[in-house]
Amino acid sequence: MPKDQNHPPYAASAATASAPPPVPPRTGALPDRTGLAILLMCATSFIFAMQDAFSRMLGSEYPPVLVVMLRYWVFALFVTAMVSRQPGGLRRAIRTKRPRTQILRGAILVVETTLMVEAFVRLGLVGTHAIFTAYPLLVAALSGPILGEKVGWRRWTAIGVGFVGILIILRPGSTVLNLGAGLALASALLFALYGLLTRHVSRDDPAEVSFFWTGIAGAVTATALGIRQWEWLAPSDWAWMGMLCALGTLSHWLLIRAYELAEASALQPFAYTQLAWVSVIGVLVFGEVLHMNVVIGTAIVVAAGLFTLWRARMRGG
Known part of the structure; x- marks a missing residue:
């Protein structure tokens, strides 16, 4: 598997059964069709943004862990069906x-998604999402103590610049530093740990093994946490949940297909189009306000994050 496929894409932040783990590697029989892969990545990012909107709608009416549990049940079925078609089944x-x-x-992924x-x-x-953009920086900062990887001065500088961007986002009077901000930052930290552990297990397990265990272990964990908060959804909300699950299956399939057609390094920048879709949905559907400090801070964090990912793929980062 190419090294850069060990980095979960930004679009994986969608609060569904979330974060597709490492996808099956490209095979020699498939041509490099980067243009089509980019379109698929952009479509995936849009679907992830829609899933986040549905998750927010349902999470405001029901315990978030219940929403996550139902999503993981469907995700586990999808994972089982997907790996069954791989060599060895x-x-x-x-x-x-x-x-x-x-x-x-x-x-970890279940807790991250719930938060x-x-x-x-x-x-x-x-x-x-503005705060969550810090997760690539957290991956870079933690890769040394957790994986023993070398983090050069350029990446440390980018990490420092990125966290300045986070401070700009959290500036008092704009985005209020409250429990929601703390949950978003905790989610970014957990997703960074998930990414680092993904890279760790990829040294011994192929992608389809990690994919399977993410779905099954996640479903068991989500059930253990969520079953005690079980309640029947209203009939109309079952329809929304069905849409969420259907979009989740479609987005995972599109993402896997995109990685079959092009390298992850070519697709990663386009995963950030999810930020644009999330902003549009947040403003138009939920009446959220897009403060200028959030725009500026997010741009700084995204730029720093992309730089750290680029340097991580170069020897001596």
């Missing part, structure tokens, strides 16, 4: 050399 997908780490990855849905409700789509 389910028997191969189950065999992992790092079962504890794989289970931990799945559990993000709660942040959507408390802070809104725009504010949550």
Whole structure:
């Protein structure tokens, strides 16, 4: 698997059964059709933004962990069906050399997704995503102590600049530093840990194994956390949940297809188009306000994050 496919794309932040783990590597039989792959990535980013909107709607009416649990049930079915078609099928997908780490990855992603849905409700789509853009910087900062990777001065400088952008976003009087902001930042930290653990297990397990364990371990964890808060959704809300699950399946398939057609390094910048879609939806649908400090701070964080990802793929970063 190419090294850069170990980095979850930004679009994976959608609060669904969220973050598609490493996708199957490109095969030699498939041509490099970068233009089509970019279109698929942009479409995926739009769908993820729609999923976030549905998650916010449902999360404001029901416990977020319940919404996440229902999504993970469908996600687990999708993962099982997907890996069954891979060489070796389910028997191969189950065999992992790092079962504890794989289970931990799945559990972390469930908690991250739940916190993000709660942040959507408390802070809104725009504010949550603005803060969440810090996760690539957190990956870079933590890759040294967790994975033993070298982080050069250029990336440390970018990390520092990025966190200046976060401070601009959280400036008092614009985006209020409240529980919602704390949940968004905690979600970014957990997603960074998920990404680092993904890179760790990729040293021993192929992508389809990680994909399977993310879905299954996540579904078990979500059920353990959410089943006690079970309540029946209103008939109309079941329709929204059905849309959320259908979009989740479609977005995962499109993302996998995009990675089959082009390298992750070519697609990552276009994953950030989710920010634009989230902003439009947040303003037009939920009446959120797009403050200038949020725009400026997010631009700084995104630029710093892309730089750290680029440097991470170069020797001696």
